[in-house]
Amino acid sequence: MSRLVKSAFTTVALSGALALLATSAGAVPSSQNGTQTSAQHFTGENSPWTAQTVGAWGNIPTASVNVTVPAGTTRFVDARFTAESVCVGTATGWCSVRIVVVNAAGATTELQPVASTDYRFDSPGDAEEAHALERFSAPLIPGNYTVRVQALRMTGITQFTLDDYAFAVGLIEP
Numbered sequence: 001m002s003r004l005v006k007s008a009f010t011t012v013a014l015s016g017a018l019a020l021l022a023t024s025a026g027a028v029p030s031s032q033n034g035t036q037t038s039a040q041h042f043t044g045e046n047s048p049w050t051a052q053t054v055g056a057w058g059n060i061p062t063a064s065v066n067v068t069v070p071a072g073t074t075r076f077v078d079a080r081f082t083a084e085s086v087c088v089g090t091a092t093g094w095c096s097v098r099i100v101v102v103n104a105a106g107a108t109t110e111l112q113p114v115a116s117t118d119y120r121f122d123s124p125g126d127a128e129e130a131h132a133l134e135r136f137s138a139p140l141i142p143g144n145y146t147v148r149v150q151a152l153r154m155t156g157i158t159q160f161t162l163d164d165y166a167f168a169v170g171l172i173e174p
Helices: 003-024
Strands: 036-045 058-069 076-089 095-103 108-110 129-136 143-153 157-173
Touching (some): 058 157, 095 129, 143 157
Antiparallel strands (some): 036 157, 058 143, 095 108, 095 143
């Protein structure tokens, strides 16, 4: 292989590596490792629910489970939410969903990776379709918690309806 070809390959490889670094510079990675699931909870609903307010998180009815971390242990939560969704409004808006854990004192923490309103569960322009979200928590200390799904209509969204949804929550041993 000629020096010119080797030099070209090196230049392309370095350019790609630099582009990858520049793209992920703002990313905040998060991870957990577990050994086994100590408890599983499942809930679902086949009646449609529509988010009523714009710009405020609302609890999705029946998409909530109570969990207990036993004394002397820690656990983390692995939670999955799937739903048929329709999001109607302007092309610049979107419909967002998040999963949170609420401790006994009422403090609410979004599960990881934390995206807040940046997670676009659905966008306007299509009919009903299936969507999904999976999130996990940091290790939880012993106590009682509520894990719930919340939805948000962004400005410009006139309808955000969820139907035929399922919510699964596992307590994982580290």
